[in-house]
Amino acid sequence: MCPGICIYANILENISLGLIAFDTKEKTVVFQNKTAINLFKTITPKDYRALSAVLFPEKIENIQLEDIPSPKTLKYDDRLLGYSIYSVSNGYLWLLISDITDKARLESIAEATNMMNNAGYIFLGIRHEIGNPLNSLKMALSVLQKNINRYSSKDILKFLDRSMYEISRMEYLLKSLKNFNMFEKLHIRNVDLSSFMGNFFPLVKNDFEKRNIKIKTIFSPNVKCAFIDPRILQQVMLNIMINACDALHGSERPEIVVTMNKKESLIWINITDNGCGITLEQQKNLFRPFYTSKPQGTGLGLSLTKKKLAQMNGNISISSVKNKGTTVTISVPEGQNNNIGIA
Template sequence: MKPFNDPPWRELFDRIPLGLLVLDFSKEQIVYSNPAMEMLLHSIQPISYPRVKEIFVPANRPDPENIPLRQTVPLDEKKIGFTVYSPTPGFWLLLANEISEKDRQEQIIATTNVMSTIDYTFFSLAHEMGNPINSIKMTLEVLINNFKEYDTKTKLEYLGNLHAEFSRLEELLQAIKSFNMFEHLTGKATSIQPLLDNLLQLLKNEIESKGIALNFLYPEQPLWCQSDPRALQQSLLNILSNAIDALEGRADPIITIEVGQTAREATIAIRDNGCGIADEKKKELFMPFSSSKPRGIGLGLAIVKKLLAQMNGTVEINSRHHQGTEVLISLPLASTHEH
């Protein structure tokens, strides 16, 4: 269960509002417990394997498949609802929270959604890393078995293929690291237009080389939002990069950037007339490692959603296949005395 101790994944699991606990029965130890679980079990500090086993695990431990989907256990004056999963033989993963009869159904739905995200993330990570690893393994086997027979040119070709696959792994690991790039955000009044102008200056050469037209719809007066400027710039960069990629091969590529506001929020809309998103892909847009690009990692929008949530913002995507996409960001307006 290594992912629970890897920093990017640990940070993700630490933020899950449900209590999460992983038990290793072979070593009789707790592999991981997140802050939400420690809050639930604060009355039995320090949290130990024997005590946790006594609370959650029956004496005649059955297979998780034979355990009811949702169980409850009394703890002090609370009622703890928990669900047991077995992601790997010998391990149990427990999701738990304090429940009442009134919100029981809502908690079941929340648990299911969390597990779906975890399952999807692990499956996608294994797939993304498995492809280059398998390619490296096969290439090395062929090269080793035929090393004496191959001439220098052929050997260099195989080494070049190995280098490309290692670069792919490096790119993947860098993307995972970027998911945890901004650990601590600092909210402050941020002028939106200058931030956008600076970002577009960085992308100027790429935009011009691809013949992409830009259309700006800015308000007459500067608009300020409450955000972490670095995180907002990274979010906008990810969105604009997607828009640029989506315009590949279009006869009249154009990106429109519109800045506006509602009563309490500043809004930034980025529209393109690119390839759009197929209906079957829309439900996976913000899932980690979900990408329609041949060489895409699929963490860009997941990072955007995470950063905006940390800034009390939201992101919405409206897209029509073969017609274009609109991404709408909303952030709290900065009060007038802050700028």
């Protein structure tokens, strides 16, 4: 009777992706395949009211084409579901649903592993860097203590100002540890990039120097600030620096060059190494989840990096030549000079 339509209906009925079609005018579910039925086992199949209440808490009748959110996630019956909504005609909505519980769990594990690897570098940097302001603070307070009765108020104030400056340096280092919390919400603001970079590189410098890796920075004077979450940019740059460090293993004169420029309304950060490089075929798969060339790699480092940058309206691209080196380019929105925050 309906060979063409029935063939397609049978295909849709048996695919592993959940499909639900809503007729919002008649208030009926015109189609729900087996996968969608299994995903919502506690709801009677094609129960318009129950399904719409779960999937459209804002009321399905009020949804307009321009208001349709896509994609969305839903916690249902101890599972995490991901779904996208499409308007196929006036009054009809199609939902494509999949169970992303395992994918989200693997991403969380990979991100936790990634955070721990990065935290190792941060701890090494802090152990070395915190000694400098601590010694300076100890010296300043020691001199002040011995001469408190001889110094003028002006001299005492100088020593206190110096002490407060060293304390603020230690506060930043300790804050760097607090920032390694993958569950914190984004806090995007105007950030002084000169200050950010000045605080970032001491965290990795000591470990890179032990490996005889030279770090060279070239920052354009017209770069002032970016509209970012500094915690995210710190983790992104740390990921890239660690990858560059791995690529430089065995190089005769290992070097990483970091440049920063402004073009139109974007800040461009280039991180270039003269390491082993990668092939064109490898470059095609770099941002593909679970792809890795490292024996202990998770294959999610770069995909997570891209995801984090996208949350800040940023982007990342990679160009490389085998046996010559790699350049990673990050772009983030330029910030406003007024109301600049110190990273």
